[in-house]
Amino acid sequence: METVYLDNISLCPVLPEVRRAMARALEEDWGNPSSQHRLGEKSAEALAKAREQVAGLIGANLPREVVFTSCGTESVNLAIKGTAWAAGEKGKHIVTTNIEHNAVIRSLRRLKQMGFSITSVPVDGKGRVDPATVAKAIRKDTVLVSVMWANNEMGTIQPVEEISRVCREKKVPLHVDAVDAVGLIPVNVEELGAQLVSFASNPYGGPAGVGGLYIRRGTRLWPLLDGGVQEGRNRAGTENLLGVIGMGEAARLAAETLPARMEYARGLRNRLLEKLPRVVDDFLVNGDPDNCLPNLVSVSIRHLEGESIMLMLDEEGVAVSTRSACASGSLRASHVLLSAGLDFADAQGTLVISFGPQNTEADVDRFLEVLGPTVKSLLAISPLYKK
Amino acid sequence: METVYLDNISLCPVLPEVRRAMARALEEDWGNPSSQHRLGEKSAEALAKAREQVAGLIGANLPREVVFTSCGTESVNLAIKGTAWAAGEKGKHIVTTNIEHNAVIRSLRRLKQMGFSITSVPVDGKGRVDPATVAKAIRKDTVLVSVMWANNEMGTIQPVEEISRVCREKKVPLHVDAVDAVGLIPVNVEELGAQLVSFASNPYGGPAGVGGLYIRRGTRLWPLLDGGVQEGRNRAGTENLLGVIGMGEAARLAAETLPARMEYARGLRNRLLEKLPRVVDDFLVNGDPDNCLPNLVSVSIRHLEGESIMLMLDEEGVAVSTRSACASGSLRASHVLLSAGLDFADAQGTLVISFGPQNTEADVDRFLEVLGPTVKSLLAISPLYKK
Numbered sequence: 001m002e003t004v005y006l007d008n009i010s011l012c013p014v015l016p017e018v019r020r021a022m023a024r025a026l027e028e029d030w031g032n033p034s035s036q037h038r039l040g041e042k043s044a045e046a047l048a049k050a051r052e053q054v055a056g057l058i059g060a061n062l063p064r065e066v067v068f069t070s071c072g073t074e075s076v077n078l079a080i081k082g083t084a085w086a087a088g089e090k091g092k093h094i095v096t097t098n099i100e101h102n103a104v105i106r107s108l109r110r111l112k113q114m115g116f117s118i119t120s121v122p123v124d125g126k127g128r129v130d131p132a133t134v135a136k137a138i139r140k141d142t143v144l145v146s147v148m149w150a151n152n153e154m155g156t157i158q159p160v161e162e163i164s165r166v167c168r169e170k171k172v173p174l175h176v177d178a179v180d181a182v183g184l185i186p187v188n189v190e191e192l193g194a195q196l197v198s199f200a201s202n203p204y205g206g207p208a209g210v211g212g213l214y215i216r217r218g219t220r221l222w223p224l225l226d227g228g229v230q231e232g233r234n235r236a237g238t239e240n241l242l243g244v245i246g247m248g249e250a251a252r253l254a255a256e257t258l259p260a261r262m263e264y265a266r267g268l269r270n271r272l273l274e275k276l277p278r279v280v281d282d283f284l285v286n287g288d289p290d291n292c293l294p295n296l297v298s299v300s301i302r303h304l305e306g307e308s309i310m311l312m313l314d315e316e317g318v319a320v321s322t323r324s325a326c327a328s329g330s331l332r333a334s335h336v337l338l339s340a341g342l343d344f345a346d347a348q349g350t351l352v353i354s355f356g357p358q359n360t361e362a363d364v365d366r367f368l369e370v371l372g373p374t375v376k377s378l379l380a381i382s383p384l385y386k387k
Numbered sequence: 388m389e390t391v392y393l394d395n396i397s398l399c400p401v402l403p404e405v406r407r408a409m410a411r412a413l414e415e416d417w418g419n420p421s422s423q424h425r426l427g428e429k430s431a432e433a434l435a436k437a438r439e440q441v442a443g444l445i446g447a448n449l450p451r452e453v454v455f456t457s458c459g460t461e462s463v464n465l466a467i468k469g470t471a472w473a474a475g476e477k478g479k480h481i482v483t484t485n486i487e488h489n490a491v492i493r494s495l496r497r498l499k500q501m502g503f504s505i506t507s508v509p510v511d512g513k514g515r516v517d518p519a520t521v522a523k524a525i526r527k528d529t530v531l532v533s534v535m536w537a538n539n540e541m542g543t544i545q546p547v548e549e550i551s552r553v554c555r556e557k558k559v560p561l562h563v564d565a566v567d568a569v570g571l572i573p574v575n576v577e578e579l580g581a582q583l584v585s586f587a588s589n590p591y592g593g594p595a596g597v598g599g600l601y602i603r604r605g606t607r608l609w610p611l612l613d614g615g616v617q618e619g620r621n622r623a624g625t626e627n628l629l630g631v632i633g634m635g636e637a638a639r640l641a642a643e644t645l646p647a648r649m650e651y652a653r654g655l656r657n658r659l660l661e662k663l664p665r666v667v668d669d670f671l672v673n674g675d676p677d678n679c680l681p682n683l684v685s686v687s688i689r690h691l692e693g694e695s696i697m698l699m700l701d702e703e704g705v706a707v708s709t710r711s712a713c714a715s716g717s718l719r720a721s722h723v724l725l726s727a728g729l730d731f732a733d734a735q736g737t738l739v740i741s742f743g744p745q746n747t748e749a750d751v752d753r754f755l756e757v758l759g760p761t762v763k764s765l766l767a768i769s770p771l772y773k774k
Contacts, residue, residue, distance in 0.1 A: 003425065003426060005416070005418075005426065007418065007419075007422060007424065007426075010418070010419040010421075010422045010427075011417065011418055011419035011422070011426075011427075011430075011625070013416050014413070019413050019414070022413055022629075023410055023413055026401070026406050026409055026410055026413070027406070029392070029400050030398065030595075031392075031394065031397070031398055031706065032394075032397040032398035032595075034397075035394060035397045035398070035706075035708060036694070036697065036698070036701075036708075036709075037394065037697065037698075037700075037701040037706040037707075037708075038390065038701055038706065039390060039392065039394075039398075039706055040397075040398075040706075043398075069457075070456075070457030070458075070461070070596070070624060070627060071457075071612075071624035071625050071627075072624070072625070073612050073613075073614040073615065073623045073624035073625070074457070074612050074624055076614070077611070077612050077613060077614070077623075085501075101614070102613075102614045102615055102623070103612075103613065103614030103615070103623060103624075106613035106614050106623070107613045107614070109613070110609065110610075110613050114472075200625070202625065207627070207629060208417075208419075208625045208626065208627065208628055208629075209457070209624075209625060209626055209627020209628065209629070209630060209631075210627065222497065223497075224464070224611055224612075225458075225460050225461050225464050225490075225611075226460075226464060226489075226490065226493035226494045226496070226497045227460040227463065227464070227488070227489045227490030227493050227494070228460065228489055228490070236460045236464075236489070236490060236493070237457060237458035237459070237460035237461055237490075237596075238398070238458050238459070238460070238587070238589065238595045238596060239595065239596055240457060240458075240594070240595065240596020240597065240627060240630060241595055241596065242409075242594060242595075242596070242629070242630070243596060243627060243629070243630065244596075307423070310423065310424065311423070311424075313424075314423075314424040314425055319418065319422075319424040319425065319426055319427075320424075321422060321423075321424075322423075
């Protein structure tokens with residue numbers, strides 16, 4: 001049975017072009033980019049090329065403002081902890097929002113153990129942050145604001161440009177967690193004006209386990225990984241050159257094809273939302289219809305647990321998710337959905353369906369075809385559901 | 388011109404079997420190991436298999452004691468900073484040695500900025516630490532001892548078993564930086580009894596940009612990367628599954644072939660040392676002949692700069708290094724060689740020649756054939772050399 005894979009927000013299949021670039025690189029011999037002989041130079045050149053490709057995708061003026069990391073989570077940790085530690089006597093207060101990814105939440109929790117204090121601002125029912133509440137939360141001793149660009153559970157896109165304006169006015173560095181934005185929607189770090197923008201390689205078809213952090217020229221932060229002089233002294237360690245080459249190729253493709261990919265994903269999304277009422281009666285569509293990721297649908301099927309639906313769909317060869325993969329294993333309802341005002345039962349009934357460029361209309365139809373009977377049979381045994 | 392590559396300690400070519408395993412993995416589709424549907428399970432299984440292979444290579448009792456990281460440098464940073472931060476009120480003192488890798492030195496320097504104090508013990512002329520000096524350096528508030536297993540510039544192997552005994556007696560956790568030991572010489576973490584052993588994948592023919600940290604069951608440390616629940620909550624972030632699969636395969640091969648590989652490398656090493664006096668008159672062999680990496684030769688050519696020799700050899704298609712690749716770009720003489728008592732000029736004249744399983748006797752001969760005239764022509768213009 002062929003799996004219909006609709007969990008691209010957790011892990012996207014690597015694009016064929018990227019696989020080919022990596023397979024070629026795997027055949028070649030590479031030196032250490034920090035070595036001074038020729039094989040080292042060849043690696044250093046490959047690294048520089050990938051850095052330009054990634055800088056191109058995010059609109060960075062200077063390739064050296066891009067630091068390669070091992071994943072989005074590392075980028076986020078480096079941005080947040082690195083800035084906090086480097087702030088020294090300036091202060092120990094950080095502003096964030098209620099709907100951040102675990103990488104942000106737990107980096108901040110760690111800093112709290114180290115003496116920092118955190119203010120977390122709420123979101124509205126659509127999962128949006130009001131820039132005015134961010135402005136109000138900023139204090140004299142605030143050394144960082146950290147806000148997500150796009151949410152991976154609701155798909156809501158934040159008003160990051162306005163938040164950036166607020167931060168520039170108040171002269172507080174801004175970190176934007178753009179892991180689920182870069183390569184999915186237009187991102188231009190120069191126009192944004194934030195000091196730090198974290199992202200990964202996988203959401204746009206690059207390999208997993210590679211990430212990037214945009215560090216605006218002049219921004220001070222301490223490395224998480226101390227050691228060699230790699231990555232402009234911002235991140236020590238021998239590079240995952242193979243992964244970086246893949247990320248570069250994925251970035252090049254994403255920069256070229258982003259508008260077409262967005263339109264394609266939006267088509268699938270609309271098809272799903274249009275046909276969904278035909279197979280399920282009682283559901284909520286989460287997020288902000290005017291500001292949402294084109295490739296993500298978050299729906300709460302009322303009276304049911306998302307996990308039961310997900311597991312039954314999996315039996316039928318349809319893969320979706322119920323929340324952030326990084327929060328799997330936790331049995332609590334999503335903090336993101338609760339923050340947006342969903343009640344506990346609805347938050348538990350949420351499915352996240354996310355598209356990649358490999359998905360087709362037939363995938364959407366197959367999902368709906370399987371979802372209808374699944375929901376019916378689960379409702380029949382649901383203690384929450386009364387006819 | 389085919390390059391004769393003798394800088395395997397900086398970066399080792401990936402083994403053909405490992406390339407094949409990775410090429411196969413590159414063709415497949417993988418879910419996120421943290422997802423709960425089937426594709427996620429498949430990835431979780433691949434991760435578990437690699438973890439067993441790596442645990443086998445280092446002699447860990449439990450695969451879950453192995454945490455995958457993005458490189459040896461990350462493993463070292465996680466071991467040192469993670470333990471120091473988790474120590475809390477127990478103390479803020481750490482013991483190390485004068486010949487550590489930059490990843491250790493700079494992690495400790497960072498902790499110093501955070502209020503820790505460091506005692507660094509000296510080495511003898513062969514680059515060996517005396518376990519008794521480690522014992523003397525341990526105080527009541529010592530929360531960690533960090534010692535290198537094998538040095539990447541001199542090849543000297545430390546008496547880690549005795550140092551581990553000292554640490555167990557004094558009840559202080561021990562971290563062993565085994566990046567240039569695992570896969571090159573026998574390593575058994577259970578017999579060693581250290582709490583933390585860091586290593587990488589590349590030195591034994593695995594991909595660059597993947598590493599591992601052995602964390603003995605019951606050892607407390609704070610993660611460097613906070614976020615998801617991956618790697619037993621010791622290291623958040625989506626895994627570099629492709630790299631991890633390659634590391635697993637390399638570990639499996641290394642465990643199988645280690646004695647044969649060591650003997651083969653020792654043969655090349657002996658050939659080089661035997662023939663070297665025929666092409667160069669005035670040189671020192673660094674390190675400890677009784678306790679040295681089988682695949683590494685460290686020689687200081689007197690009256691010359693190692694960098695000039697290295698660059699001229701490179702012109703002739705022979706790649707060697709002058710010091711740790713992670714310290715390249717720094718113009719100072721190696722702290723490792725100075726610590727072992729070399730004078731500045733000799734330390735500057737050092738070449739590090741390191742073999743991999745792909746090297747042949749012909750490579751050694753080619754190196755010597757090129758080295759002779761190179762040294763002669765450089766001596767002719769050396770201001771340090773008087774006939």
